[in-house]
Amino acid sequence: MPSTFSKRFLLYLGLLLGINLIQAGLMDLIYDEAYYWHYAQTLDWGYFDHPPMVALMIKISSFFFGGELGVRFIGVLMGVLGYALLWKLISHPEKEKYINLYFLLGLGLTLVHAYGFFTLPDTPLLFFTIVFLLVYKSFLQKATWLKALAMGLVMAALMYSKYHAVLVILFTLASNLSLLRNKYAWFAVFISLLAYAPHLWWLYSQEFVSIEYHLFERPNRAYEFADFTLGYLVNLVALFGLLFPFFYAALFKQKLPKGDRFNRAMVFLSYGIILFFFLSSLNRRVQTQWMIVMSIPMFIITFQWLLAKSNWRKWAMRLGMVQLVLLGYARLWLVFPVLLPLHYEAHGNEQWVNDLKEQVGDKGVVFENSYRDAPMYAFYSGANTFSLNNLMYRRNQYSIDGSEAKLQHKDVAYLHGNWNKKADKPIHITKSSGKELKGHYIDNFESYRKLRTYVVTEGTLPYNPGEEITFSISNPYSESIPLNKLRFGISYQNQFKQICENHGITVSAPEGIDSLKPGETIGFRAQLPLAQMKNEKYKKKKPSYFKVLISENGLLLGLNGNNVPLH
Incomplete structure (x- = not known):
């Protein structure tokens, strides 16, 4: 490590590394970690829910260890190294006097703390956000081709971590629009797109399945203030726990610096993410981890602000100690369930x-x-x-x-x-x-969940029960599929893409067709059934969407088609 890290700082880092490694090795996996471990069994340039960085981390971890630590090892290293690099982002000349405050505040970032021993897509997102800000700060001091290359590669790493990374890049750009006239900045964009091209190609080859699902296929529900917006405000507090008054006081008292482009970016990032997800909360429920990247710029703002506020600093230290004790006890409970009469998903x-x-x-x-x-x-x-x-x-x-x-x-x-x-x-x-x-x-299990249906339409269809619709079925399998093994249905959804009701349908196949051959796409016809809409929530309303579904060998209907809008 460079000489700029004092012995005390390195001691704290070493203790944190040791504790996180022990925790990572003793705890059962949580379900999301197991899911991302499944990703890592077949490395690819993309996965259904996320870009591939988390899978790569787990794969590398497995080369060093087995078991749970073989999932979490690289994530633990990223978490500890992140605290070291974040320290480098603090420019205050007297910061060495406040190492205790630094770690109390840093470990008080509840989800950042947790992602020091869990391995989830937010783990690399946080790490590469810190690296991006470190490179960007150096770029602002003096732009060079080498720094532009580094910034481009880090932006790609951010986007390979989680799609929310685009907010970090866009709000940083919004804080400094002069970058639009900077040749080095455009070179960085070119490098990032070049490095990210394999994932873009993967999305294209998979018919943009991730984008389609996250933006168009996910069910939602009617707006509820308590669960959507109020829940979002609660999440803003949960990110910082007992220390939340200090973080928001520091942010609200922070004037937008004109000459300091780096701290200006910190302000834009913090307010930008708060505003973005506030607007999102008017439409859907916002999960706490979606906002986690705001922890980094707000930490930088808060730490530097507290150095000039002795009264606030004293109380931040006290509450920070209380929060650290509470989080420490919670971490012990994660390993030893008997410490609290509550069940957590990692237990058992x-x-x-x-x-x-x-x-x-x-x-x-x-x-x-x-x-x-x-x-x-x-x-x-x-x-x-x-x-x-x-x-x-x-x-x-x-x-x-x-x-x-x-x-x-x-x-x-x-x-x-x-x-x-x-x-x-x-x-x-x-x-x-x-x-x-x-x-x-x-015995002899057989399913065909990859069969896909495509309704032939040029946009919104009229809801006319009894009218004939045409749709095609594409067979991606290397074997023929007899039609007598399949049955068909239509699922109606409301305006929030929630299922209202399902109907079996009879389909007409082209003459002489009794099976779907490998790689073949065949057109079928069926009548649009009448929607009963008996459920009290949907009574006297027409369905807003439908999709054509397939069941094989008596299994329940699958998820074969996209939602087709009705009017």
Whole structure:
């Protein structure tokens, strides 16, 4: 480490590294980590929900360790190195006197603290946000081609971490529009696009599945002030815990600096993200981690502000100590559940997997509608798993990867939750959370969840029950699929893309067609059914969307088509 880090600073970093490594190795995975571990089993330039950085981190971690630490190791290193690089961003000449304050404030950033030992897409997002700001600060002092190259590569790394990274780039640009006339800045943009091109190509090859889902396919609901906007305001507090008054006081008292372009960027980033997600809260529920990048610029503003405010600083130290004790106890509880009478999702995961494996043996396991349970079981058991998603769930990585093929035509255990089905040898376990997993065995399992339907339309269709619609089915499989194994349905949704009701439909195939050949796309016809709209929430309303769905071998209807708007 450079000499600019004092021995005390390095001691604190070393302690933090040791504690986080121990925590990362002792805790069971949480469900999202297991899902991203599933990503890492097949490295690619993109995944259904996120860009690939988190998968690459986990893959590299697995070269050094097995088990949970083999998922979290690189994330732990990023978390500790992030605190070191953040220190470099502080320019105050007397900062060495306030190392204790620095760590109390830094460890008081609740989610930033947690992502020091969890590995999630926000882990690299936070790290590369700090690296980006460090490079940008140097770029402002003197722009060179080398710095522009570095900034371009870091912007690409940001975007490879999480799509929300675009807010960091755009609000930084908004704070300094002179960059639009800067040749070095344009070179940085060119480099970032060049480095990001493989992911853009992946999106194109996957029909922009991530963008389609996040922007157009996700269900929503009617605006609720308490859950949407008030919930968002609560999240603004939760980001900083007991220390929130200091962070917002520092931000609100911070004047927009004219000559200091770096601190100007910190202000723009903080207010920009607050405003962006406030507007988002008027339309949908905002999750706390979506706003996490604002923690970095607000930390820089707050730390520097407190250095000149002795009274505020004294209280920040006191509350920071209280918050550190509370967070420390919470971290112990994550490892030792007996410390609190509450259940957390990391508790008991290896145990329920062992319980299930004891029942099903070495069989592969198909989980109905659970991209959470499927990778968790695979991680702790080593078995092949698949999340078979139907119309009551959502598409995910299992909808586009090769997991289905590994279990095709195999004898499997099929876990379907509360869906009752008579079976000679039922499967039943109870997790420590109290959730029950129920299922039965299927010989020669066969599913075709990658079949896609496309309604032929040039925009919004009129809602005319009984009128004929045309749609095509594309078969991406390497085998022919007999039509007599398939049945079809239409799902109606309201204006928030929530399912109102489902209808079975009879389809007309072209004459002489009794199967879908590999790679073939065939057109079909069907009548648009009458929507009953009996549910009190939708009574006397017309559906706003529909999609054409397919069921195979008696399974519940899948998620085969996109939402088609009706008028």
